[in-house]
Amino acid sequence: MTERHPHKAIRAAIAYAEERGWRCIKASGHAHIWGKLLCPLSSPDGCRFHLHSTPSHPEAHAARIRRAVDHCQHGL
Numbered sequence: 001m002t003e004r005h006p007h008k009a010i011r012a013a014i015a016y017a018e019e020r021g022w023r024c025i026k027a028s029g030h031a032h033i034w035g036k037l038l039c040p041l042s043s044p045d046g047c048r049f050h051l052h053s054t055p056s057h058p059e060a061h062a063a064r065i066r067r068a069v070d071h072c073q074h075g076l
């Protein structure tokens with residue numbers, strides 16, 4: 001990942017996802033979507049999570065990232 005998310009809690013959640021084989025893809029040209037996380041199953045059936053640039057509740061957004069990672073059944 002070349003660019004870091006501006007919010008610390010969300011950066012930590014992204015790192016949590018990446019440790020479990022998820023990939024972080026930086027979006028371009030979106031005002032509200034910072035990027036997305038893709039689960040280890042790299043197919044349309046895999047899980048994905050859209051990362052908001054400036055979520056109104058960053059801690060809650062970070063918690064949802066971790067929950068999505070924990071619920072993924074496609075782990076390494």
Ligand SMILES: [Zn+2]
Pocket residue numbers: 039040041046047072073074075
């Ligand atoms: Zn998955």
